[in-house]
Amino acid sequence: MxxxxxxxxxxxxxxxxxxxxxxxxxxxxxxxxxxxxxxxxxxxxxxxxxxxxxxxxxxxxxxxxxxxxxxxxxxxxxxxxxxxxxxxxxxxxxxxxxxxxxxxxxxxxxxxxxxxxxxxxxxxxxxxxxxxxxxxxxxxxxxxxxxxxxxxxxxxxxxxxxxxxxxxxVYGPRQTSKGEGGVIAVFLEKLLRNEKLKINGDGLQTRDYVxxxxxxxxxxxxxxxxxxxxxxxSTGERTSILQLIALLKRYHSNEILSFHTTDRQGDIKHSCLDNSLAKRELNWKPHYSIEEGLKETHLSLFN
Ligand SMILES: NC(=O)c1ccc[n+]([C@@H]2O[C@H](COP(=O)([O-])OP(=O)(O)OC[C@H]3O[C@@H](n4cnc5c(N)ncnc54)[C@H](O)[C@@H]3O)[C@@H](O)[C@H]2O)c1
Missing domain, CATH: 3.40.50.720 (NAD(P)-binding Rossmann-like Domain)
Structure with a gap:
């Protein structure tokens, strides 16, 4: 091909x-x-x-x-x-x-x-x-x-x-904090610099991380x-910011500190995409859970 x-x-x-x-x-x-x-x-x-x-x-x-x-x-x-x-x-x-x-x-x-x-x-x-x-x-x-x-x-x-x-x-190795959907990259870049993670609002907002x-x-x-x-x-599953941080704490050897600020104006609270059409038509499905994907992504920077 x-x-x-x-x-x-x-x-x-x-x-x-x-x-x-x-x-x-x-x-x-x-x-x-x-x-x-x-x-x-x-x-x-x-x-x-x-x-x-x-x-x-x-x-x-x-x-x-x-x-x-x-x-x-x-x-x-x-x-x-x-x-x-x-x-x-x-x-x-x-x-x-x-x-x-x-x-x-x-x-x-x-x-x-x-x-x-x-x-x-x-x-x-x-x-x-x-x-x-x-x-x-x-x-x-x-x-x-x-x-x-x-x-x-x-x-x-x-x-x-x-x-x-x-x-x-989308998240994974090589992602930078610029561009779309980069909260995981933003958090990892902060951890590389030993900085605190900033959580907008209560941290209960969810996204579909693939x-x-x-x-x-x-x-x-x-x-x-x-x-x-x-x-x-997509995965068709929701993960909140607080869940992401809890997972990162599992993989990161140093302490992770965070703080809350006000909600970002215009941010939607939840976003999740139904992936049943792609599953049916392409016989495709996501193989990585957020736990596995985040572990791989963390490993690519902190091994
Ligand atoms: N990352 C996400 O979460 C996400 C989510 C939904 C859709 N997308 C889409 O997926 C695609 C890839 O995104 P990504 O996160 O890898 O972004 P990225 O910025 O890492 O990659 C985009 C690439 O396009 C190149 N590029 C930009 N403008 C160009 C131009 N005019 N001519 C030639 N090359 C040019 C850049 O140099 C870069 O290598 C994009 O179309 C994006 O809109 C990304």
Missing amino acids: KAIVTGGAGFIGSHLVDTLISRGSCVHVIDNLSSGKREYLNRSAEFHNIDISSSDAYNVIVSERPDYIFHMAAQADVSRSTSSPFEDMQTNIAGTLNLLEACRHFPVKNFVFSSTSAVYGNVSSDIINETCHPSPISFYGLSKLTSENYIKLYGDTFEVPFSILRYGN YVQDVVDANIDAAVKGKQMTMHI
Whole structure:
């Protein structure tokens, strides 16, 4: 299999590249290293240090004619999308459109897109499924939702095959505190500096934390089995901030100190994604419990 991974020097993308290469695929990475790191790049991948919205990126697709494109490159920082909506749009929407145009003229077997639960905004239901109405409250969520809509219309109009994967809060080794869903990375970076952990509000707010290797496996499964679908890649389970800290205390050899501040304005209390569609359609399921995933992540920094 020949694959192009955009964002293959980033947190999730670099793990995907490693797994694809370990399974014998030929992999090209398109990444401008804006948040990705050269040291995460797999040496067996062909690296193109270019912007996804450039004609160079278009030409890589034309010349390499990949079977699959895993589109993970993004401006994934919510607060940056607020300070620079235009930049966010250029990367997330125009960049995606550029890749779709190449796929329109030079067909691929599947275009797998990394989307996010941020498309939903403040949905009040206990567990969100894919039929819930998206209503983003950040420019990042809006740019991801708009890209999804472009992808679906390219699918309908030009028969570009696609899988849209909306992730919960992804965590694991190589994640930094920048970008999406980074509370675990934020806490671990604090622990590395021997600083106290800051808890917003009562710490009972919950999120659906999914381990990076489970997200990688879902991408590969979706490439083959998940055409013309939008689905959640998540655990379907809630973990609170206080539970996260209790788990970290199990794995960390030094004392962990924390303090509470006021709730962050606009933060939703609970967010959990129903993953039954992906389980059914891809025959995929998350293999890592939060205990196992957090232990692996902690180990990658403190071994
Ligand atoms: N981390 C999460 O919890 C999470 C949750 C939901 C969705 N996602 C999505 O998953 C994908 C990967 O996220 P991540 O956490 O690995 O982020 P990341 O920032 O670590 O990776 C993004 C990569 O894209 C590259 N990039 C950014 N703009 C680019 C451009 N214009 N041209 C070429 N390369 C560019 C960066 O250098 C980086 O290597 C993103 O699309 C993100 O929106 C992430």
